[in-house]
Amino acid sequence: MSTLLQLDNVTIRFGGLTAVSSVSATVNEGELVGLIGPNGAGKTTVFNMVTGVYQPTEGRIAFGGQPTAGLKPFEITERGISRTFQNIRLFPSLSVFDNVRVAFHLHLKHDSVHSLTRGPKFHREEVDLRDRTLELLRIFNLERVQDEPAKSLSYGDQRRLEIIRALATGPKLLLLDEPAAGMNPAEKLELMKLIQFIREKFQLAILLVEHDMKVVMGICQRIHVLEYGRKIAEGTPAEIRSNPAVIAAYLGSAAEGKS
Amino acid sequence: MTELLQQLINGLSLGAIYALIALGYTMVYGVLRFINFAHSDVFMVGAYAGYFLGPKLGAGSIGGGVLTLAGAMAVCAVLGVVIEKLAYRPLRGRSNLTVLITAIGVSLLLQNTGQKIKAVGANPRAFQFPGPDGMTRGLFPETQLHFRSLTISSNQVIVLVVAVVLLAALWWIVHRTRIGTAMRAMSFNATASSLVGINNDAVISFTFALGSALAGAGGVLYAMNYPSIDPLMGTLPGLKAFVAAVLGGIGNLPGAALGGLLIGLVETLVSGTRVSTYRDAIAFAILILILMFRPAGLLGKLRVEKV
Amino acid sequence: MVLPKSQLWLVVVLLVAGGVSAFSGRIDPYVLDVAMGVGIAITQASSLNLINGFTGQFSLGHAGFMAVGAYSSAMLTTTLGPKLGVSTAVLQWVLFPASLLLGGLVAALAGLAVGAPSLRLKGDYLAIVTLGFGEIIKVILQNVDAVGGARGLVGIPDYTNLFWTFSVAAVTVYVVWGLLNSTYGRGFLAVADDEVAAEAMGLNTTRYKITAFVVGSFFAGVAGGLYAHLKGYLNPGGFDFNKSIEIVVMVILGGMGRHVGVIIAAIVLVVLNETLRSFGEYRMILYSLLLIVLMLTRPQGLFTWTRRKPSAA
Numbered sequence: 001m002s003t004l005l006q007l008d009n010v011t012i013r014f015g016g017l018t019a020v021s022s023v024s025a026t027v028n029e030g031e032l033v034g035l036i037g038p039n040g041a042g043k044t045t046v047f048n049m050v051t052g053v054y055q056p057t058e059g060r061i062a063f064g065g066q067p068t069a070g071l072k073p074f075e076i077t078e079r080g081i082s083r084t085f086q087n088i089r090l091f092p093s094l095s096v097f098d099n100v101r102v103a104f105h106l107h108l109k110h111d112s113v114h115s116l117t118r119g120p121k122f123h124r125e126e127v128d129l130r131d132r133t134l135e136l137l138r139i140f141n142l143e144r145v146q147d148e149p150a151k152s153l154s155y156g157d158q159r160r161l162e163i164i165r166a167l168a169t170g171p172k173l174l175l176l177d178e179p180a181a182g183m184n185p186a187e188k189l190e191l192m193k194l195i196q197f198i199r200e201k202f203q204l205a206i207l208l209v210e211h212d213m214k215v216v217m218g219i220c221q222r223i224h225v226l227e228y229g230r231k232i233a234e235g236t237p238a239e240i241r242s243n244p245a246v247i248a249a250y251l252g253s254a255a256e257g258k259s
Numbered sequence: 260m261t262e263l264l265q266q267l268i269n270g271l272s273l274g275a276i277y278a279l280i281a282l283g284y285t286m287v288y289g290v291l292r293f294i295n296f297a298h299s300d301v302f303m304v305g306a307y308a309g310y311f312l313g314p315k316l317g318a319g320s321i322g323g324g325v326l327t328l329a330g331a332m333a334v335c336a337v338l339g340v341v342i343e344k345l346a347y348r349p350l351r352g353r354s355n356l357t358v359l360i361t362a363i364g365v366s367l368l369l370q371n372t373g374q375k376i377k378a379v380g381a382n383p384r385a386f387q388f389p390g391p392d393g394m395t396r397g398l399f400p401e402t403q404l405h406f407r408s409l410t411i412s413s414n415q416v417i418v419l420v421v422a423v424v425l426l427a428a429l430w431w432i433v434h435r436t437r438i439g440t441a442m443r444a445m446s447f448n449a450t451a452s453s454l455v456g457i458n459n460d461a462v463i464s465f466t467f468a469l470g471s472a473l474a475g476a477g478g479v480l481y482a483m484n485y486p487s488i489d490p491l492m493g494t495l496p497g498l499k500a501f502v503a504a505v506l507g508g509i510g511n512l513p514g515a516a517l518g519g520l521l522i523g524l525v526e527t528l529v530s531g532t533r534v535s536t537y538r539d540a541i542a543f544a545i546l547i548l549i550l551m552f553r554p555a556g557l558l559g560k561l562r563v564e565k566v
Numbered sequence: 567m568v569l570p571k572s573q574l575w576l577v578v579v580l581l582v583a584g585g586v587s588a589f590s591g592r593i594d595p596y597v598l599d600v601a602m603g604v605g606i607a608i609t610q611a612s613s614l615n616l617i618n619g620f621t622g623q624f625s626l627g628h629a630g631f632m633a634v635g636a637y638s639s640a641m642l643t644t645t646l647g648p649k650l651g652v653s654t655a656v657l658q659w660v661l662f663p664a665s666l667l668l669g670g671l672v673a674a675l676a677g678l679a680v681g682a683p684s685l686r687l688k689g690d691y692l693a694i695v696t697l698g699f700g701e702i703i704k705v706i707l708q709n710v711d712a713v714g715g716a717r718g719l720v721g722i723p724d725y726t727n728l729f730w731t732f733s734v735a736a737v738t739v740y741v742v743w744g745l746l747n748s749t750y751g752r753g754f755l756a757v758a759d760d761e762v763a764a765e766a767m768g769l770n771t772t773r774y775k776i777t778a779f780v781v782g783s784f785f786a787g788v789a790g791g792l793y794a795h796l797k798g799y800l801n802p803g804g805f806d807f808n809k810s811i812e813i814v815v816m817v818i819l820g821g822m823g824r825h826v827g828v829i830i831a832a833i834v835l836v837v838l839n840e841t842l843r844s845f846g847e848y849r850m851i852l853y854s855l856l857l858i859v860l861m862l863t864r865p866q867g868l869f870t871w872t873r874r875k876p877s878a879a
Contacts, residue, residue, distance in 0.1 A: 051766060077768035085766075091759035094752065102752040103767040112777060115748040116741060118570045122748070129749050169768050294690050349862050355689060356624065357865040360818055363811055364857035371850035494807075498701070505694060540705035543698030550695055551683050 003065075004029045004173055004205050005050065005081075010059035012049060019045045021229045022059065027173060032199055032206045034216040036240075037226035038249060043209040044086055046226070047175050050207075051083050052076040063173070078106060082171035084162045086178050086209075092151035096142055096161055099150050100133045103168035133168070139201075140164050140194075156187055160194070167198065173205045174198070180212045188212060192219050217241065225249070261408045266531050267524065272415040272484065274523020275422035279477035280500030281507070281515035282429065283339075283470030289446035289510040290459075290466050293355050296362035297342055299497020300369035301335050301471045305478025306488045307379060308334040310386060313398055318388040324399035328421065331479045332472040339471025340464050348460070373490030383489040386482040398483050418480045425476060426516060429469070433512065438465050446510060495539060499526070502546040508559020517557060521545075572744065579736040587729035598728065599796075600840055605731025606792050607832040609738045611816035612825070613785035616742045618814065619823035621778040622758025623685065624693040628786050628813045630700030631673040633805035635787020637713050639669030640722045640794040647723060654723075662725040666734070666791040673787020674780045676703075681779035685772065700810055707802035718801035719794075726796040734792060738785045743825055745781070754778060758823070815857060821867025831868060 308331035317323025507514025820828030
């Protein structure tokens with residue numbers, strides 16, 4: 001198994017605050033990796049650096065062996081990293097169908113000019129994309145609401161739509177930012193199945209930021225643990241469960257939370 | 260050298276007026292996050308309020324001048340609160356754009372109503388008052404002060420003094436009173452401020468009153484130095500003051516004052532050169548440059564969108 | 567080859583415009599004048615709709631781009647026209663469209679120059695930069711003697727007719743519609759909805775915004791050329807902030823990002839403007855009151871009955 005994503009001593013500072021400090025981590029091809037840690041540990045910041053929203057102050061990120069420094073978010077998506085957001089960020093006024101269709105845009109051969117000439121090639125491509133969009137929606141049981149605006153969907157459906165949209169860009173690595181947030185236990189179970197299904201069906205690696213230990217421990221092959229912007233542990237779920245540093249970090253933060 | 264110094268003084272007094280108007284834009288932006296386009300017309304109303312109140316309040320003496328100024332400020336404060344109540348408050352929570360367009364509507368309404376009211380009329384009027392001797396005179400007694408070859412008019416001094424006093428008063432209100440603290444809290448986070456028991460509507464009304472009063476003072480001072488007023492007089496100074504607010508960092512009070520002074524200075528300096536006819540474009544050129552290189556303005560902090 | 571349905575529509579509109587235009591001699595000159603005003607307004611509003619409505623970038627400088635196009639196109643016909651020594655018909659059917667194209671291109675260039683650096687600004691800031699740009703254009707035009715300075719440019723030939731105004735309007739609507747109704751085009755709407763998410767889905771948001779800005783400016787410029795050759799004179803003051811606002815209002819009343827609504831709004835506002843003329847001096851007061859009341863009661867736009875339909879291409 002070869003390395004897909006590699007973080008080497010990645011650090012980011014905002015003014016005087018060091019949000020992430022010298023973090024190294026890897027995700028291999030096809031692997032399902034968890035990224036956990038207490039609130040404010042810097043998990044989402046790591047996501048934002050990987051996807052090009054922030055540029056690391058120090059250190060190096062490489063995807064498929066190529067450094068991603070200086071790339072804009074859309075260029076990183078072109079290379080095969082796609083993501084969801086902690087606070088769902090769909091295109092609220094667009095229909096469910098269009099939310100997914102627009103993400104297929106990366107596979108387009110046509111552009112503005114073809115939209116105006118509207119020749120046979122343009123039509124073939126549009127029909128092809130429509131079929132692929134519908135197929136994706138069908139896999140996730142959302143084709144029944146394809147014409148609804150995304151904002152009218154239930155919370156759980158919005159979460160799923162965001163994942164479908166990310167899949168439509170054709171990623172090799174999918175970043176999921178707290179997909180289980182706000183879900184009840186039954187929905188979480190459903191989600192765990194869904195994530196594993198996606199990984200097998202679409203043959204991709206998944207990096208998962210999650211608060212819910214059951215979800216992470218239940219599906220991840222490997223887990224990285226962050227605390228205060230530093231990586232304090234890495235290992236299989238079993239190793240992490242018995243790691244004293246991790247236990248301290250979680251109990252400590254829980255104790256602080258109570259006071 | 261003297262020439263330059265003279266221009267600096269002229270620029271400062273113009274800049275002080277821009278600063279007063281800019282503060283209103285910036286305060287409203289601070290609490291409501293929208294550009295109050297009608298602000299420039301409140302400024303115009305201030306000038307007219309001074310024009311009509313002057314003869315009744317004893318224009319031509321220092322006391323009368325101060326009274327007139329205060330009267331115009333009061334009129335504008337009320338106008339500001341009324342505009343907010345009638346036109347903006349019903350739109351609370353709607354998109355910025357809706358409020359912006361409404362503000363533009365209010366602005367057009369004030370301008371055009373002004374032109375149709377007989378006592379105001381579309382034509383410019385001289386901002387002067389009949390004296391007891393049948394001669395006209397200004398709002399305040401006027402003299403020219405000479406320092407070597409420098410000439411400073413008493414009106415310029417008055418503009419600066421009034422501006423400094425008002426800025427000090429504003430600073431005191433914002434930093435030393437309960438309502439001022441509430442204003443600052445609201446500009447940090449309006450939802451949170453309402454959760455801790457701040458009456459946001461009251462704060463907004465107060466902000467409009469304060470900002471509009473400053474614009475009213477600006478209107479009187481502007482009219483006094485460029486002694487002619489008309490219903491459309493607010494547009495250009497208003498736009499420039501807005502630019503000043505953005506230049507200083509919108510939402511930032513010292514920034515608005517600084518921005519106003521800078522715009523006034525640059526504009527006056529440009530007026531003295533060959534390209535003086537481009538005077539009115541300068542403010543916008545500065546604005547565009549600033550937004551390119553320092554989008555948060557000189558003193559503002561950039562709000563980074565959380566992802 | 568059979569044309570796609572949308573292009574058939576375009577051809578039909580062009581033919582009708584040509585047909586009606588041929589009989590324009592029999593139409594009441596006042597009605598004709600208003601009708602041409604309507605055509606120009608549709609062009610302005612639809613082109614701004616691409617920027618403000620569909621792509622969600624708030625521009626307040628559309629009149630500035632219109633001015634650029636108006637002056638460029640008028641300069642071409644007034645300087646080159648008399649030297650060519652050809653018939654008026656040739657000038658009207660060859661030189662004039664060329665001048666419109668020139669006006670559009672120069673305006674598009676201006677749009678690129680303004681848009682490229684400023685489109686990373688958001689919301690109000692962008693609005694104010696575009697407003698500032700419009701004012702700068704006005705001041706420059708007032709100061710350049712070659713285009714008449716503050717006195718304005720006079721003696722522009724009256725080449726604009728029903729055919730040209732409605733053909734341009736139809737092409738504008740078609741281009742805006744065509745751009746949007748494709749997988750590529752949904753990107754404009756995505757950018758308007760959530761820029762961060764759009765970027766994360768691989769959309770080059772900057773490129774989309776600039777495309778919208780440049781295309782929108784192009785048609786504003788062409789509309790400017792039509793306006794110049796309709797009125798016969800140009801005055802920098804006519805392209806001020808209030809003119810931009812007028813176009814913005816059409817877009818907002820039409821429901822921001824709706825094709826038909828914005829066209830209807832453009833027609834209604836031009837006609838309303840004419841009707842209000844009988845109120846003489848109170849026209850602007852009524853106009854501003856109307857604006858406020860509409861925003862208070864129907865901020866989603868006047869002409870929005872159905873929600874935006876998802877379209878299959």
